[in-house]
Amino acid sequence: MSRQDGSDRTVSAASVDDSAATLLHVDLDAFFASVELLDHPELVDKPVIVGHRSGRSVVTAANYVARRYGVNSAMPMALALRRCPSAVVLEPHMSRYKHFSDRVMGIFGDITPLVEQLGIDEAFLDVAGARRLHGSPAVIGALIRRTVEAETGLTCSVGAASTKFVAKMASGRAKPNGLLVIPAEKTLAFLHPLPVGALWGVGQTTEASLLRLGLRQIGDVARTPLAVLQKAVGEASGRKLHDLAWGRDPRAVTIEREEKSVGHEVTFEHDITDVARLRSELLRQSDAVAARLRGAGLVGRCVVLKLRYADFSTVTRSRTLAEATDVGRRIYEEAATSFDTLAASGIRVRLIGVRVEQLGDGQGQGLGLWDPDDDWRGAERAVDTVTARFGRGTVRPASLLKPDKG
Numbered sequence: 184m185s186r187q188d189g190s191d192r193t194v195s196a197a198s199v200d201d202s203a204a205t206l207l208h209v210d211l212d213a214f215f216a217s218v219e220l221l222d223h224p225e226l227v228d229k230p231v232i233v234g235h236r237s238g239r240s241v242v243t244a245a246n247y248v249a250r251r252y253g254v255n256s257a258m259p260m261a262l263a264l265r266r267c268p269s270a271v272v273l274e275p276h277m278s279r280y281k282h283f284s285d286r287v288m289g290i291f292g293d294i295t296p297l298v299e300q301l302g303i304d305e306a307f308l309d310v311a312g313a314r315r316l317h318g319s320p321a322v323i324g325a326l327i328r329r330t331v332e333a334e335t336g337l338t339c340s341v342g343a344a345s346t347k348f349v350a351k352m353a354s355g356r357a358k359p360n361g362l363l364v365i366p367a368e369k370t371l372a373f374l375h376p377l378p379v380g381a382l383w384g385v386g387q388t389t390e391a392s393l394l395r396l397g398l399r400q401i402g403d404v405a406r407t408p409l410a411v412l413q414k415a416v417g418e419a420s421g422r423k424l425h426d427l428a429w430g431r432d433p434r435a436v437t438i439e440r441e442e443k444s445v446g447h448e449v450t451f452e453h454d455i456t457d458v459a460r461l462r463s464e465l466l467r468q469s470d471a472v473a474a475r476l477r478g479a480g481l482v483g484r485c486v487v488l489k490l491r492y493a494d495f496s497t498v499t500r501s502r503t504l505a506e507a508t509d510v511g512r513r514i515y516e517e518a519a520t521s522f523d524t525l526a527a528s529g530i531r532v533r534l535i536g537v538r539v540e541q542l543g544d545g546q547g548q549g550l551g552l553w554d555p556d557d558d559w560r561g562a563e564r565a566v567d568t569v570t571a572r573f574g575r576g577t578v579r580p581a582s583l584l585k586p587d588k589g
Contacts, residue, residue: 194361201321203367204343205311206436208350209327211287212338212359214304215244218283219273221336230270234260239531240494243275247359257498257525275496283335290330294323299436301485302501305354307347309436324362346432348383348505349374370430375402382427383505384420386520392416393424404428423505434505445483446538447471454493454531461535465522466515468537473511476539482507483539486517490525491534500525507543514539 211217215233220226230249234242240260252267264270284303291298294317297309310323317323324341331339338360342353345367353373357363365373379385379393379401392415398404404412405428413421426432447468455461465488476483484507491497500521508514518537 192358192361193356194363201319201343201364201366203345204320204350204364205309205314206344206347206350207308207310207320207324207327208342208347208354209291209306209308209324210340210354210358211284211304211331212340213244213246213250214283214337215275215280216246216249216273217337218279219276220246223271223273226271230254230267232260232263232267232270232272233275234263234272235274235494235496236260236272237494239492240496241492241498241525241530243496243498245270257500259530283337286335287331287337287339290327290334294327297436297438299438301503307350307436321362321364324364328360328362345370346430347434347436348427348432349430351383352377352381371402371405374428374430375400375405377401379404382424384423386516387523388516389416389420389424401428427505432505444487444538444540444542445472445475445479445481446487446489446536448489448534448536448538450491450534451532454533455535456531458526461526461532462519462522464535465518465537466511468535469515469518470511472537472539473509473514476509476542480544481542482509482544483542484508485540486514486521487538487540488518488521488525489534489536489538490522490532493531493533495533497534498525501540503541507541 216231219233220231223231228248230252231246232242232249232254233244234240237260242254242256242258242260242263244256245254245263249263249267249270252270254263254267254270260272264272280303287304288298288300288306291306291308295308295310295313297312299307301307308327310317310320313323314320317326320343324343327341328339331337340354340357340359341362342350342355342357342365343362344350344353344365349365349370353363353365377400379398380390382401382404385393393404396407396411396415398407404424407425409421409425412425415421416424449464449468484504485501486504487499487501489497489499502517502521504513504517514537
């Protein structure tokens with residue numbers, strides 16, 4: 184059973200106290216598949232996969248009916264059709280996705296000027312100043328859902344909480360087509376029973392470290408002495424996880440007025456199936472992107488991985504950081520986590536790329552509550568100094584060095 188099939192859907196009662204839950208996370212439901220189904224209403228109750236039907240293609244998206252068969256985005260199309268032979272495959276249309284995304288973001292902007300777009304299909308909204316005009320956060324959440332569906336035919340899920348982290352988790356639990364409000368005083372009751380993998384920034388490596396300590400739920404992390412956490416996952420990461428486990432997240436909704444990004448990508452001469460080689464290329468690109476960020480005095484909060492397969496189908500996956508960074512190791516870890524969800528046996532990669540979006544001024548922007556990259560930042564800035572004097576490539580990560588064949 185897929186974890187993204189809506190089987191654990193939870194929604195709020197009408198009487199919920201939402202007075203302090205003024206931060207909303209809105210996420211369009213199965214966005215690509217839902218846009219395609221606008222032209223195929225007869226398929227709404229059938230399993231639908233978006234992608235190319237060729238033998239070496241991958242799944243771009245799947246509706247919730249298909250997800251119940253274990254079909255997920257980025258898996259080989261051949262595997263998806265084995266799991267769900269009755270699925271209908273529809274070709275993707277990226278220009279339509281951009282069109283509907285712009286319409287939905289416009290709806291958000293009509294409700295509050297404080298909209299932080301995270302990707303093509305999700306955003307944070309601060310509705311504290313919109314309550315006098317539109318009503319309580321729960322009422323605003325319901326208004327958003329109604330308006331989006333009425334004007335576009337699409338459904339969305341809304342999480343409302345007193346912090347961004349909890350609001351995003353709430354929208355995920357409300358899927359599909361639901362509203363979940365977490366009152367401030369109910370934050371810990373909501374968080375603590377959830378698995379540790381739900382914590383922001385916990386990838387496979389960190390999750391394995393926590394599980395080795397016997398920490399299976401967020402509540403276990405909260406009750407663990409800070410020093411024990413820091414010994415297991417590092418000083419900065421341990422403090423960040425401890426704060427999140429107690430519902431502490433001071434980040435505000437920020438408005439990105441200008442679309443900017445820094446990235447690197449490479450198209451291989453021959454399709455690549457070697458996962459180790461692809462991860463090595465990710466590391467090289469991540470270091471290069473970070474060096475460009477530091478050189479420009481910038482930091483970024485969204486790491487995007489791009490893969491193009493042998494059949495020319497292209498997928499992207501983005502991960503939003505709790506704090507902006509200019510550190511190659513952090514960029515690599517986020518890109519590698521996305522890559523691990525996409526890598527599958529037999530996949531042939533034609534192009535791989537990494538870029539960082541949601542850029543800000545690295546000089547004028549503080550590091551906030553957490554700086555999980557402090558040690559790596561110092562090391563990489565030392566590399567910058569050597570590079571400026573002796574040229575790029577003088578110092579490189581050991582994993583990028585070819586073995587001495589002499």
